[in-house]
Amino acid sequence: MIALRDSLRKFVAERDWDKFHSPKNLAMALCVEAAELMEHFQWLSEAESRALPAAKxxxxxxxxxxxxxxxxxxxDKLDVDLLDAAAKKMAKNAEKYPAAKVRGSMKKYSDY
Amino acid sequence: MIALRDSLRKFVAERDWDKFHSPKNLAMALCVEAAELMEHFQWLSEAESRALPAAKxxxxxxxxxxxxxxxxxxxDKLDVDLLDAAAKKMAKNAEKYPAAKVRGSMKKYSDY
Amino acid sequence: MIALRDSLRKFVAERDWDKFHSPKNLAMALCVEAAELMEHFQWLSEAESRALPAAKxxxxxxxxxxxxxxxxxxxDKLDVDLLDAAAKKMAKNAEKYPAAKVRGSMKKYSDY
Amino acid sequence: MIALRDSLRKFVAERDWDKFHSPKNLAMALCVEAAELMEHFQWLSEAESRALPAAKxxxxxxxxxxxxxxxxxxxDKLDVDLLDAAAKKMAKNAEKYPAAKVRGSMKKYSDY
Known part of the structure; x- marks a missing residue:
């Protein structure tokens, strides 16, 4: 991921695009891309989404x-270590959703 | 990222949540989280977004x-190597947005 | 819808929030709300989404x-007449997706 | 809005698309469209977003x-009266964000 970060820095610097990359704008762009990803699934059944054709x-x-x-x-802009953040978040989630209590159900657990 | 993937597999298996994790549902959840991230920035100016308070x-x-x-x-579900996919996408982007042509502007380039 | 527009104008003026309501910020807020709406459906099957409990x-x-x-x-900010815009868009869609050709399928039609 | 609802019913029936229109899928489609709308604003400054060129x-x-x-x-699918729902939500918001307390600031008020 460090290599990707560095290649992005170079890509952006070569194009003088850093001025557009405020955290606000990057969060918007991330959300737009997540929606474009989701668009591929919007009319598929869950079963179809598990068996995508190769071109899709x-x-x-x-x-x-x-x-x-x-x-x-x-x-990079916010100086966040993503893998460390994810590991810590998963530790929190493990406490928040004890396996014994939530097993097999998401009824009461809206955000996971 | 492999370690994160494996820890997620374990987390999900312990809770018997795999049945909820169709690619369709995961794409939705990803989009919801991206929007929750963006929400923190929605009323901030770009300058404020560059200088977040520690608690935020x-x-x-x-x-x-x-x-x-x-x-x-x-x-994991779609058997995609994320870092490899990102490296290939950046190579495509480098061709699509030649530095000499797009320098300093995003006027004509809506998706990057 | 005119009454709603006017009540929003008053609500915002009373709170001196107009300065936050740039079209950029409003588009972000709209997207965040759409994601919050979607969140209610993310772990439901399509069948469950058709039979929501009253509280949900x-x-x-x-x-x-x-x-x-x-x-x-x-x-309001962009001076757009929403119902007129929707009527015109539906006329475009009717041409873009001729009933005889697309009947019963969304395979090739990604954006509708 | 009743006219729009009826025209959509007809449009969907003529194409036999109702089977795709589960609330879950419609919520996804709504979110995708909100993101496409937002995409137009993602690299603009707030000032630019207030002065869109006519073509944009x-x-x-x-x-x-x-x-x-x-x-x-x-x-339509959930049998919700949108204008009535909005009027009721605005009444709730007026209580939640008393003008005297929130005037000119959104600091503590994340969802409005």
Whole structure:
């Protein structure tokens, strides 16, 4: 992920685009890319979404790449270590959703 | 990222939540988390977004973690190598947006 | 919808919030509300989403109201007549998706 | 808005698309359209977003129409009266954000 961060820095510097990359704008761009990714699934059944045709998967992969690109770029701007943040968040989630209590159900647990 | 993927597999298996994790649902969850991240920035100026107070940054970091978690989970389900996908997408972008032509402007380039 | 527009103008003026209501910020807020609405559906099956419990429907209705509020507010700022815009868009869509050709399928039609 | 609802019913029936229009899918489509609308603003400054060129405004208007279309369609499916819901939500908001307390600031008020 460090290599990706550095390649993005170079890409942006070569184009003089850093001025557009406020955290506010990057958060918007990330959200737009997440929606473009989701668009591929909007009319599919869940079963269809588990068995994407190869051509569709190529497009989906590109959208996932875009999401990662903006997430890594935003993390760079805010000086956030993404993998460390995710590890800490998962530790919180493990406490918040004890396996014994939530097993097999998401009824009461809206945000996970 | 492999470690995160494996920890998510374990987390989900312990809770018997895999049945909810169709790619369609994961794409939705990713989009919801991206919007929750963006919400922190919606009333801030760009300048304010570049200078977040420490307490706000903690919340933002947690939302960024959630985005990464669902992205890694979706990648696992679709068997996508995220870093490889991002490297390939950046190579495409370098061709699509030649530095000499787009320098300093995003006028004609809506998706980057 | 005119009454709603006027009540929003008054609400915002009384709070001196107009300075936050740039079209950019309103578009972000609209997107955040749309995601909050969607969040209620993310772990439901399509069948479950067709039969929401009454308590859930109350929450969903509030989120739909928020979406409308920001849409009407944005339309006011951009001087857009929403119902006229929708009528014109539907006329375009009728040409773009001829009933005889697309009947029963959304395979090739990604944006509708 | 009743006329729009009826025209959408007819449009969907003629194409046999009702089977795709579960509330879950409509909420996704609404969110995708809201993101497409927002995309027009993502690299603009707030000032630029207040002074859109005419050609851009035409595109923005079409995206706003799409948002309204899916919102009205979802409301039809869930039997929600949108204008009534918005009026009730604004009454709640007036209590939640007393003008005297929040005047000129959004600091503590994340969702409005």
């Amino acid at each position: 998967l190529v497009e989906v992969r590109d959208e996932m790449a875009d999401v990662l690109v903006y997430l890594v770029r935003l993390a | 940054l903690v919340e933002v970091r947690d939302e960024m973690a959630d985005v990464l978690v669902y992205l890694v989970r979706l990648a | 429907l109350v929450e969903v209705r509030d989120e739909m109201a928020d979406v409308l509020v920001y849409l009407v507010r944005l339309a | 405004l035409v595109e923005v208007r079409d995206e706003m129409a799409d948002v309204l279309v899916y919102l009205v369609r979802l409301a």
